Amino acid sequence: MQRLARIRRSVEELFPERHLYVRTGGEMKGFVLTPRKQMAAASVVAGGALWLGVATAAMLVNVFSASAADREIARTQAKYERWIADRQARLNSAVAQLNSASGSTDELAASIEKRHAALALLLTDMNDTPGAQAALTPAISRALSAPDANPVRRVEMVRVSQEQLLDAADTFAKGRADRLRLAFRMAGLTPNAYVPKGGALGGPLIESKDPRALAAVLDVDEGFAARIQNAARDVSDARALDAAAERLPFARPTANAPQTSRFGVRFDPFTRRPALHSGLDFGGGHMAPVVAAGPGVVAFTGQRSGYGKVVEIDHGRGLKTRYAHLHAIGVQPGQRVAVGQRVGGMGSTGRSTGTHLHYEVWVNGRAQNPDRFLRAGAYVREAS
Structure with missing residues (x-):
C-alpha cells in the first residue's frame, strides 16, 4: 500500500x-x-x-x-x-x-590439326564404352552440318566444334562413371574396392600429371591438354567401373521366370513360423534353365542340407552366388563360367514344396538381398 x-x-x-x-x-x-x-x-x-x-x-x-x-x-x-x-x-x-597473314593462317590450321589428333586419341579410347556412340553422335552431326563460305569462319567453327565435342565426351564419361558408382552402391558395394587403382587407360593422356608435360607430348596448348587429360580420367573411371560391373553377378539367374518369394523374414512353409529367407525364389517349369548371374569359377556342386542339389559360383573379391533345389547340375567344380551360361535345370530337391529356383548372393560370408544386385544390374543396362 x-x-x-x-x-x-x-x-x-x-x-x-x-x-x-x-x-x-x-x-x-x-x-x-x-x-x-x-x-x-x-x-x-x-x-x-x-x-x-x-x-x-x-x-x-x-x-x-x-x-x-x-x-x-x-x-x-x-x-x-x-x-x-x-x-x-x-x-x-x-x-x-x-x-x-597466310603464314599465321597455316600455323593456326596446324594447331587445329594437332588438337584434332589429340581429340581423336581420346575418342578412340571411348570406342568400346557402352553408349558413347549415341551420346557423341549429336555433337559430331552439329559439327558437320554447319558449312560456311568464309574460310575464316570455317576454321573458327572447326575450333568451336572441337570444344563442343570435347565437352560432350567429358560430360558423357563423367555421367556414366557416376551412374555406375550409384549402381555399385545400390548393390551395397563400395565402388573403389572393385576398381584397380591404376585405372583402365594407360598412355600419356592420364600418366602425365603435369598438363604442361602432356601439352608437350601432344603438341597442343596447355589449356586444351588439361581438358583432354580431365576427360581421359573420366573415360578411364567409366571403363574401369564398366569392367568391374561385368565381373559382378548383376544378371538374372533365370530367363523369364517370375519371382515368387523375397529376401527376408517370412513364414516357413513347413513350420508355419517366422524364419529368415536368405534369398529369392523364382518359379518355373521342370528343368527350366538356370544360368550364372555373373562370370566366375564353380566353387561347389552337389547336395547341401535343406538346399537339395546346389551349384555355387565364386565371382572373386568375396562374392558368391548359390543356385539351389536344382533337378540337374550342368557344371563341375573348378569350371570357369560366363554370365548367362547354363549351370543346371530347375527342380524341387531338398526342402522344397514345388519346382522353383532358390537364389542367394553372399558377400564376405554374409547373405545379401539378391534383389539389390538385380536392380543394380538393370540400372547399369539402362545406361548402355
Whole structure:
C-alpha cells in the first residue's frame, strides 16, 4: 500500500492538476486538466513517437538492404561482363590471327590439326564404352552440318566444334562413371574396392600429371591438354567401373521366370513360423534353365542340407552366388563360367514344396538381398 501511495504521489507531482483559461469575445472559460487526462495525452504522444521511430528504422533497413542487393547484382553483372569480354577477346584473337597473314593462317590450321589428333586419341579410347556412340553422335552431326563460305569462319567453327565435342565426351564419361558408382552402391558395394587403382587407360593422356608435360607430348596448348587429360580420367573411371560391373553377378539367374518369394523374414512353409529367407525364389517349369548371374569359377556342386542339389559360383573379391533345389547340375567344380551360361535345370530337391529356383548372393560370408544386385544390374543396362 505504501508503494502504491508513493507511486500515486510521484504521478501527481509529475502531472499536477492544471487549470486552463481561454478568453473568447469577452467571455472567459476555464478547463481543468486532471492528472489522468494529462497521462492519457502523454501516452498518445509517446505512442506516436514510438510509431514514428519504428517506421523510420524500417525505412532505413529497407534502404540498406536494397543497397546490398544492388551491390550483389552489380558484382554478378560485372563478373559475367568480364567472362563475355574474355570469350570475345579470344574469338577476336583467333580471327586476327587468321586475317593477319597466310603464314599465321597455316600455323593456326596446324594447331587445329594437332588438337584434332589429340581429340581423336581420346575418342578412340571411348570406342568400346557402352553408349558413347549415341551420346557423341549429336555433337559430331552439329559439327558437320554447319558449312560456311568464309574460310575464316570455317576454321573458327572447326575450333568451336572441337570444344563442343570435347565437352560432350567429358560430360558423357563423367555421367556414366557416376551412374555406375550409384549402381555399385545400390548393390551395397563400395565402388573403389572393385576398381584397380591404376585405372583402365594407360598412355600419356592420364600418366602425365603435369598438363604442361602432356601439352608437350601432344603438341597442343596447355589449356586444351588439361581438358583432354580431365576427360581421359573420366573415360578411364567409366571403363574401369564398366569392367568391374561385368565381373559382378548383376544378371538374372533365370530367363523369364517370375519371382515368387523375397529376401527376408517370412513364414516357413513347413513350420508355419517366422524364419529368415536368405534369398529369392523364382518359379518355373521342370528343368527350366538356370544360368550364372555373373562370370566366375564353380566353387561347389552337389547336395547341401535343406538346399537339395546346389551349384555355387565364386565371382572373386568375396562374392558368391548359390543356385539351389536344382533337378540337374550342368557344371563341375573348378569350371570357369560366363554370365548367362547354363549351370543346371530347375527342380524341387531338398526342402522344397514345388519346382522353383532358390537364389542367394553372399558377400564376405554374409547373405545379401539378391534383389539389390538385380536392380543394380538393370540400372547399369539402362545406361548402355
